[in-house]
Amino acid sequence: MWYYEKKLQYPVRVRECNPRLAKFLIEQYGGADGELAAALRYLNQRYSIPDKVIGLLTDIGTEEFAHLEMIATMVYKLTKDATPEQMKEAGLGAHYVNHDNALFYENASGTPWTASYIQAKGDPIADIYEDIAAEEKARATYQWIINMSDDPELNDGLKYLREREVVHSQRFREAAEILKEERGKKVYF
């Protein structure tokens, strides 16, 4: 089971009300390489992978939920009290008529999140390499959002999240090495 902890993993700050940046950030909330997809991908793969990497998938999957909450916090702060007029100017008019200021699991162009963002091949090597690729894609997405953002306080949080993808990729690369190891290979029939 899981326990919720009533705190963020990292102090999230946002300088100003800016729904335009929220529209970009939603990519990491409900997009293909976003935090929701990451969390669900890793936690789902746990059931069909060798025991020695289940712990890692569990812990990175759990951390991704902490990142999802950070993104939600950024979007919440960027759009809190934004008027319908401001939402419209930010390109969030269509979002507004559907959801008001509510968050929604969608990508930056408004496409709803879908389970087909998640691969689960059942082959340990294919799945771990999928995870390495997912981390690199999430890292790249953070770079493109940072390139679009002029809010230094928001960028501080985004750079932190980008760095976490670097570390996750490192650990998945190590997991691939562990799966390749000779130790524990012997099976007699």
Add this chain to the structure above:
Amino acid sequence: MFTQRKFYTPYVSPTDPCPPIRIKSYETPPQLYLGFQPPCLPQYATAKEALYRGTLWPALYSPYESPYKRGDTGE
């Protein structure tokens, strides 16, 4: 000298409509080189510094700034 950003110069056609970006670049962060992390790597001095870097180990730290703001894409 090792860098976490690599540069290349794509072909520029005289008929390209957008003003050409002559030097392009991409990120090559440390996890591409570290291999299986060796034990006892140096750590950041305080927990707070680790938090704000986003990692406990300088060997895994990857700084990032927008290349458009840094001005190393273009000219």
Add this chain to the structure above:
Amino acid sequence: MNEPLTSAYYDLLEEIQAVDFVLCELTLYLDTHPWDEEAVRQFNHHAKQSRQLKKQYENQYGPLFQYGMSYSSYPWNWKDAPWPWQV
């Protein structure tokens, strides 16, 4: 809790976030390096520190966990604002 939080709150929260971050990093590291004894020692040291800081935090600002992982005062204060995204 409707009066705005003081800087003492943010300082203590930041201290917890820092210690817990080290624990997060060591958790992932130990998942692939289970035989690193020094890292296990560091992990246990920080786990203890985290517990002490959270005890102090919960005495002042209310429970961090539910389902019995934290004690409650009377009246039940888990549901009190602010929530993490509001601070």
